[in-house]
Amino acid sequence: MKLNFNPFAQKNYPPKLDDYMWMHMGWDRIGHGLETPEWVDYEVSGGGSVPPELTISIDESLGLTWWDSDGDTGRAVTMEDLYTARIIDFLAENPDRSGNAPELVDDYTLKLKANQPRRADTYAVGELEGMMFRTPRWQWQEEREGLEDATTASEVQSVTASIGKRNIGVTDALGYAPFRIDQVSGSKVQMVLVEDHPFADRFNYDKLEFLIGGESKVAQMAINDRLDFGPDTLERRLGGSIGEIPEHIQTIGAYANGEQYKLHLNWNNKHLGRLNVRRAMHEIIDVEEVYNTSPMWGRPATYQTGMGKPMSENILGQEFLDKLYDYSFTANEEGATEFMEEAGYTMESGTWTGPDGDPAQIEFHCSNWSSWAANGKVIDDQLKQFGFETNLLIYNDDEWRTEMYNYNFDMTPWWGGFGPLSAYDLDETSETGHYTSVNTEPTAPADIDNPEDYTSQHGKPLIYEIPTEVGALDLSGETETINWLEEWKTFTSTSGEEATREFAEKMARIHNFYLPDINLTDVTAGNWGDTKNYDWPEESSEHYKRGNYGTDYIIQYGHAPAKTE
Structure with a gap:
C-alpha cells in the first residue's frame, strides 16, 4: 500500500482505509472547536470592529521531539514547524504578499491576525480547527525559501506545483506523538510506543494496530471481536450489524x-x-x-x-x-x-403538474x-x-x-x-x-x-x-x-x-x-470501544467532545489504560 504523508498533496490519504484515525496518531489536531491538547494554549483578542488576533503557544518545558521511521528522536518540536505550514499556505495564496502574514514571535509562539474586522470567537475556532504540526521545518525549508524568493505569480505557481507533487513515504514520515509508525501492509498499520516520549509512562501497552478494510470488513471484524475502538457511534458506523457485535463493544461518549x-x-x-x-x-x-x-x-x-x-x-x-x-x-x-x-x-396521470x-x-x-x-x-x-x-x-x-x-x-x-x-x-x-x-x-x-x-x-x-x-x-x-x-x-x-x-x-x-x-x-457524534478490556473515561469527559475522533485522542494521550485484572 503506497502512502503519501505530504500534507499539501491534494490526495494525501490512502483511499482504501475505512477511516484515517491512524494517520493522525503521529501528530495532533491543535483544535477541535476551542479545545486544544494539553501542550497547546491560545489567546484571542480584538474582534467586533477590530480585526481579531490569535496567539498560539506550546509548552516548552514538555520537551517534545520529532521521531523518524527508525525511532530516532532529537530535533525539538517548535512553533517554527507550524509556522512553516502557515507561511507556505499564505505565500502560495497571496503572491502579492497582501494581507496579514503569520508571525513567528519566538520558537514557541505564533501570532495570526485576521485581515478585516470579524467575530473573535468564530475566527479563533476557524483557525484552530484541524490545525496540525505536520511540517517539520527542515523537511520543507527549500520549498518555503522558494516561495519567499518568488517575485512573480508564475514563480509562485511553479513552487506550489512542486510542493503538491512531492511524495513523502513511510520511511520519510516524521512525527512527535507517543506512537510512531512501525509497519505498513495492505491489511494493517502497526505503531509502536516511543519509549522516551514525555507521555510514555502513561501507557501499559506498547503497540497499536489499525486494521484496514471497507465498511463490511470492519463490521465483520467487530462481530469477531477483533477491534478495540473506532470512530463514530455504533449506530451510525455499524448500524446493520449491532445485533451481532459482542455486548462489551459499546458506544461511548455520545453527544x-x-x-x-x-x-x-x-x-x-x-x-x-x-x-x-x-x-x-x-x-x-x-x-x-x-x-x-x-x-x-x-x-x-x-x-x-x-x-x-x-x-x-x-x-x-x-x-x-x-x-x-x-x-x-x-x-x-x-x-x-x-x-x-x-x-x-394538479395531479395528472400520477404526476404533479x-x-x-x-x-x-x-x-x-x-x-x-x-x-x-x-x-x-x-x-x-x-x-x-x-x-x-x-x-x-x-x-x-x-x-x-x-x-x-x-x-x-x-x-x-x-x-x-x-x-x-x-x-x-x-x-x-x-x-x-x-x-x-x-x-x-x-x-x-x-x-x-x-x-x-x-x-x-x-x-x-x-x-x-x-x-x-x-x-x-x-x-x-x-x-x-x-x-x-x-x-x-x-x-x-x-x-x-x-x-x-x-x-x-x-x-x-x-x-x-x-x-x-x-x-x-x-x-449524534461519538465513538465506540471495548469496555471489557479498557478503562475509558467517564461519559461526561470532555475528551470525547472531539467529533468522531474522541477515542483516538484518548488513546493517543493515554487516557484509556488496558485493564490488568
Whole structure:
C-alpha cells in the first residue's frame, strides 16, 4: 500500500482505509472547536470592529521531539514547524504578499491576525480547527525559501506545483506523538510506543494496530471481536450489524454535536423555486424511513431552523422554537397535497403538474457512498410515489463534487452547519454554496450595487419579506423585510449573546418560512470501544467532545489504560 504523508498533496490519504484515525496518531489536531491538547494554549483578542488576533503557544518545558521511521528522536518540536505550514499556505495564496502574514514571535509562539474586522470567537475556532504540526521545518525549508524568493505569480505557481507533487513515504514520515509508525501492509498499520516520549509512562501497552478494510470488513471484524475502538457511534458506523457485535463493544461518549444532513435545493429549478412546492417536499419525505434504511445521517431533525438541535435550543430557547411552524419529519401526504394545490399544481396521470402545464421534474444528485446512495434511493422513491418526476443520478465522489462545483444539480444531500450562520448562506465558494462548518464564517457576496435584484447561483435572493408573527405561513398580516447581507455584516462585526440571539432568530425565521434547504437529520457524534478490556473515561469527559475522533485522542494521550485484572 503506497502512502503519501505530504500534507499539501491534494490526495494525501490512502483511499482504501475505512477511516484515517491512524494517520493522525503521529501528530495532533491543535483544535477541535476551542479545545486544544494539553501542550497547546491560545489567546484571542480584538474582534467586533477590530480585526481579531490569535496567539498560539506550546509548552516548552514538555520537551517534545520529532521521531523518524527508525525511532530516532532529537530535533525539538517548535512553533517554527507550524509556522512553516502557515507561511507556505499564505505565500502560495497571496503572491502579492497582501494581507496579514503569520508571525513567528519566538520558537514557541505564533501570532495570526485576521485581515478585516470579524467575530473573535468564530475566527479563533476557524483557525484552530484541524490545525496540525505536520511540517517539520527542515523537511520543507527549500520549498518555503522558494516561495519567499518568488517575485512573480508564475514563480509562485511553479513552487506550489512542486510542493503538491512531492511524495513523502513511510520511511520519510516524521512525527512527535507517543506512537510512531512501525509497519505498513495492505491489511494493517502497526505503531509502536516511543519509549522516551514525555507521555510514555502513561501507557501499559506498547503497540497499536489499525486494521484496514471497507465498511463490511470492519463490521465483520467487530462481530469477531477483533477491534478495540473506532470512530463514530455504533449506530451510525455499524448500524446493520449491532445485533451481532459482542455486548462489551459499546458506544461511548455520545453527544449531539450540532451537525446536520440537509437536502440542498437549487431554486433555479422552477418547481423548487416555488415556496409551497418546497414545503410539500418536506412534508412527504419520511425521514424516519431514511434513518431506518441507514442511520449514518443521524436521527430525524427536531426543528426546521437551519441550525443543529443544540444551537437551536441553546441560542433560540424553547419558547421561540415552540412558535415556529412545526413541519413533519414523517410522511404527511395530506399536508403535502395541500401545499402542492396551494402552489397551483394538479395531479395528472400520477404526476404533479404545475400552473404552466409542466410536470414537477427534479434532478436529484447523490454520492455513491453506500449509506448516501441507500438513503438517496429512499428519498427518491418517496418523492416519486407522491407524484414528483425525480431523476436520481448517483455519481462517484469526484464526479459528484464536480457537479456540485458547477451548480449542476436541482437537489443534493450534504452536511449542514451548526450555528446561525448555517441557517442561510450565499457562500458560492463551497461545493453547494452553503456554509458547512461549525467554525468558519461564510463569504458574503461583495460589492452588490442592487441587493434587491441579486440572486445567488442557486437562485436565492438576499432580501426576504417574512411575517412578523413567528410561525405564520403567509404574508397576509404584518411583515418585515430582512436584508441578509446587512444582517451578516452586523453579526460578524459584533459579539455577545444578545447579538447572536437576534441574528439567530432572524435566520431561523427566514429558514422556517422559506425553506431555502431542508434539514433532514440531527447527528449524534461519538465513538465506540471495548469496555471489557479498557478503562475509558467517564461519559461526561470532555475528551470525547472531539467529533468522531474522541477515542483516538484518548488513546493517543493515554487516557484509556488496558485493564490488568
